[in-house]
Amino acid sequence: xxxxxxxQALEAGAEIVPEAAQAHYLTNVMRLQAGEALLLFxxxxxxxxxxxxxxxxxxxxxxxxxxxxxxxxxxxLELAIALVKRARLExxxxxxxxxxxxxxxxxLTRRTNADHAKTGRLQAIAAEAxxxxxxxxxxxxxEPVKLERLLDAWPEGRxxxxxxxxxxxxxEQWGGDAGRARPALSLLSSAPSPEGRGQAWTVxxxxxxxxxxxxxxxxRSLVFVTPVTLGPRILRADTAAISALTLWQAALGDWR
Amino acid sequence: xxxxxxxQALEAGAEIVPEAAQAHYLTNVMRLQAGEALLLFxxxxxxxxxxxxxxxxxxxxxxxxxxxxxxxxxxxLELAIALVKRARLExxxxxxxxxxxxxxxxxLTRRTNADHAKTGRLQAIAAEAxxxxxxxxxxxxxEPVKLERLLDAWPEGRxxxxxxxxxxxxxEQWGGDAGRARPALSLLSSAPSPEGRGQAWTVxxxxxxxxxxxxxxxxRSLVFVTPVTLGPRILRADTAAISALTLWQAALGDWR
Numbered sequence: 208x209x210x211x212x213x214x215q216a217l218e219a220g221a222e223i224v225p226e227a228a229q230a231h232y233l234t235n236v237m238r239l240q241a242g243e244a245l246l247l248f249x250x251x252x253x254x255x256x257x258x259x260x261x262x263x264x265x266x267x268x269x270x271x272x273x274x275x276x277x278x279x280x281x282x283x284l285e286l287a288i289a290l291v292k293r294a295r296l297e298x299x300x301x302x303x304x305x306x307x308x309x310x311x312x313x314x315l316t317r318r319t320n321a322d323h324a325k326t327g328r329l330q331a332i333a334a335e336a337x338x339x340x341x342x343x344x345x346x347x348x349x350e351p352v353k354l355e356r357l358l359d360a361w362p363e364g365r366x367x368x369x370x371x372x373x374x375x376x377x378x379e380q381w382g383g384d385a386g387r388a389r390p391a392l393s394l395l396s397s398a399p400s401p402e403g404r405g406q407a408w409t410v411x412x413x414x415x416x417x418x419x420x421x422x423x424x425x426x427r428s429l430v431f432v433t434p435v436t437l438g439p440r441i442l443r444a445d446t447a448a449i450s451a452l453t454l455w456q457a458a459l460g461d462w463r
Numbered sequence: 464x465x466x467x468x469x470x471q472a473l474e475a476g477a478e479i480v481p482e483a484a485q486a487h488y489l490t491n492v493m494r495l496q497a498g499e500a501l502l503l504f505x506x507x508x509x510x511x512x513x514x515x516x517x518x519x520x521x522x523x524x525x526x527x528x529x530x531x532x533x534x535x536x537x538x539x540l541e542l543a544i545a546l547v548k549r550a551r552l553e554x555x556x557x558x559x560x561x562x563x564x565x566x567x568x569x570x571l572t573r574r575t576n577a578d579h580a581k582t583g584r585l586q587a588i589a590a591e592a593x594x595x596x597x598x599x600x601x602x603x604x605x606e607p608v609k610l611e612r613l614l615d616a617w618p619e620g621r622x623x624x625x626x627x628x629x630x631x632x633x634x635e636q637w638g639g640d641a642g643r644a645r646p647a648l649s650l651l652s653s654a655p656s657p658e659g660r661g662q663a664w665t666v667x668x669x670x671x672x673x674x675x676x677x678x679x680x681x682x683r684s685l686v687f688v689t690p691v692t693l694g695p696r697i698l699r700a701d702t703a704a705i706s707a708l709t710l711w712q713a714a715l716g717d718w719r
Contacts, residue, residue, distance in 0.1 A: 298554075305702050307694070340696040392713035396652075438563070438718035440596040446561050446705060453706040454713055457648035462694035 209237055209245040210254075210338045212345055217252040221271040222260070230267035233259065246275060250344035253278040278343055282460040283407035286452060287312040287367075289414035290321040290351060291444045298445045299412075300329045304336035304346050306452040307461060312409070313351040317419045326350055354422060361431060365407040368395075369426045369434045370451050372417050372441060391435035391451060395458035408459070410451045412444055465493055465501040466510075466594045468601055473508040478516070479525040486523035489515065502531060506600035509534040534599055538716040539663035542708060543568040543623075545670035546577040546607060547700045554701045556585045560592035560602050562708040563717060568665070569607040573675045582606055610678060614685065621663040623688045624651075626707050628673050628697060647691035647707060651714035664715070666707045668700055 211233075215223050225233065233239045241262045247269070248254045254276040261268040286303045290296065290313055303311050311333070313324050329348040337345040361367070371388045411426075418426065426432050437450050456462040467489075471479050481489065489495045497518045503525070504510045510532040517524040542559045546552065546569055559567050567589070569580050585604045593601040617623070627644045667682075674682065682688050693706050712718040 301699075302702055305696055305698050306706075307696060340698070342696055390713065390718055392648075392718065436718075438712055438716075440561055440563060440598055442561050442596070443557075446558055449702060449705045450562075450709040453709045456694055457646065457710055460694075462646055462648065462692075 209233070209239065210341070211245060211247050212334045212338055213247050213249050215249065217247055217249055217255045217271050219255075219271060219273060223247065223257065223269040223271065225267055225269060234262045234267060244272075245269070247271065248343050251278060254343055276343065281307050281309060281342065281344065282456070283365075284308050284452070284455060284460060285310045285312060285365075285407075285409040286448060287314050287357065287409050287411045288444065288448055289314045289316045289354075289412065290319045290324055291415060292321075293325075295443070295445045296324060297329065297332055299448050300332050300346075300348060301336040302445070302449045303452065304333045304342070305340045306449065307342065307456060308346045308452065309344070310347045310349065312349045312357065314357060314411070315351050315353045316414055316422060317354075318416045319414045322351070324351055358425065358429065361429075362407075365409060365431065367426075367429070367432045368408055368410045368451065368455065369432050370410065370412055370437055370447055371423065371426075371434045372413065372437070372447070388434035388436045391437055391454045392458060394433060394435050395454055406459075408455060410448070410455060412448045412451065415444060465489070465495065466597070467501060467503050468590045468594055469503050469505050471505065473503055473505055473511045473527050475511075475527060475529060477527040479503065479513065479527065481523055481525060490518045490523060500528075501525070503527065504599045507534060510599055532599065537563050537565060537598065537600065538712070539621075540564050540708070540711060540716060541566045541568060541663075541665040542704060543570050543613065543665050543667045544700065544704055545570045545572045545610075545668065546575045546580055547671060548577075549581075551699070551701045552580060553585065553588055555704050556588050556602075556604060557592040558701070558705050559708065560589045560598070561596045562705065563598065563712060564602045564708065565600070566603045566605065568605045568613065570613060570667070571607050571609045572670055572678060573610075574672045575670045578607070580607055614681065617685075617687060618663075621665060621687065623682075623685070624664060624666045624707065624711065625682050625688050625690045626666065626668050626693055626703055627679065627682075627690045628669065628693070628703070644690035644692045647693055647710045648714060650689060650691050651710060664711060666704070666711060668704045668707065671700060 239259050241259050244256055244258050246254055247257050253274050255271050256273050256275050257269045257271045260270045286308045288299055300311055326348050333348055334345045427434055437447055495515050497515050500512055500514050502510055503513050509530050511527045512529050512531050513525045513527045516526045542564045544555055556567055582604050589604055590601045683690055693703055
């Protein structure tokens with residue numbers, strides 16, 4: 208059944224006039240007929256069954272009927288991703304929605320070439336992927352922020368999984384055993400409370416070419432950072448993001 | 464450093480004349496100069512350092528110098544993927560190479576719309592991804608085969624991880640507890656020998672829209688099949704493939 212994300216409040220009997228693009232999608236692309244049903248969600252009121260009450264050229268109107276699923280809170284998982292090329296960034300946002308992220312933070316690093324992103328377009332991709340994947344909310348896509356700024360304002364209690372493709376470097380002076388990068392699954396599987404289940408986490412993926420040494424040093428020195436490795440091969444940013452989010456969901460999230 | 468997959472034998476002193484496309488890539492795209500080094504691998508002889516000995520318009524010649532990494536055998540992991548749209552199939556082949564698959568089998572199912580794929584193009588994508596990801600071989604991309612045929616000729620001793628997006632269906636008559644789909648990580652983490660580590664596995668991903676009931680029934684009835692689930696959301700085929708391969712590598716493969 209068609210699922211649509213809307214902004215309006217949802218309750219039995221509510222009438223929804225969809226935006227022009229959504230009306231076009233319903234009546235022209237999907238060819239939904241008056242009287243046929245679809246599902247609506249807004250990230251707050253759960254998922255509702257609705258019917259297309261009016262499907263005219265000038266006006267499209269939906270009537271909300273009954274709750275199909277109550278709103279639930281997904282695990283508090285964020286993705287922080289360095290800006291990469293547009294096509295890969297769009298893929299990453301789509302996948303973050305499928306893999307249950309609450310929020311996508313776009314990050315500027317020293318080796319990031321781009322300095323802006325079309326967040327409106329990325330937000331629309333997140334909404335469409337959320338419609339298709341069956342979730343009850345849409346991840347927020349935040350405006351790009353510098354890595355230093357993000358770390359300076361790090362919220363109390365949230366952990367950061369730092370996917371460090373450089374892995375362990377025996378020449379590094381900082382960190383010692385505490386700063387060693389370990390295989391992500393081994394680390395997540397052994398995460399004790401309060402570091403593990405039920406805690407808020409952010410997965411951080413660097414740009415193509417990785418973080419620069421000063422960034423790695425700072426990341427590894429922070430108490431809320433857990434450095435991990437993602438296998439022996441070099442992964443592109445989109446693969447690393449999907450793999451890291453998968454391992455988190457499987458070990459600590461809602462795939463269990 | 465640039466890495467190239469070649470077909471020729473590699474040994475110290477060997478001279479390699481790259482194919483026209485590779486010569487163009489080296490000299491025109493990457494602007495490699497005579498005397499500069501690169502890495503070569505062929506899937507058999509390990510990885511070798513070579514130098515560009517001649518970079519003329521008419522002729523490009525490499526001389527193999529020294530072994531940088533001996534050939535190693537990756538875990539015996541295959542991906543069997545139902546034909547999906549071209550762009551997603553290309554992504555999947557790229558990711559299968561990054562995630563260490565030995566082979567990609569293209570599968571025709573009852574709900575597969577396409578019946579052929581450009582395997583030559585997919586094989587080239589696999590080679591390029593292998594060059595970038597740092598592996599010492601290139602996964603083989605096989606011609607499409609019907610699911611029934613694949614299962615009829617299943618090799619002794621290989622296990623099949625069946626990613627069943629429909630999950631458990633209480634109305635199903637077959638299977639019982641033995642046929643229940645469990646979270647993929649929980650299943651892989653508990654895999655005892657000989658079902659687990661060191662064994663050959665194939666990950667099977669269905670088409671958009673899933674397998675049809677008869678296909679699911681047959682899959683669940685086979686002793687070499689392990690049905691698993693990949694979380695509570697509907698995943699696109701590319702996401703499901705990357706997630707399943709990631710979990711296998713993390714639990715049983717070379718990410719440990």
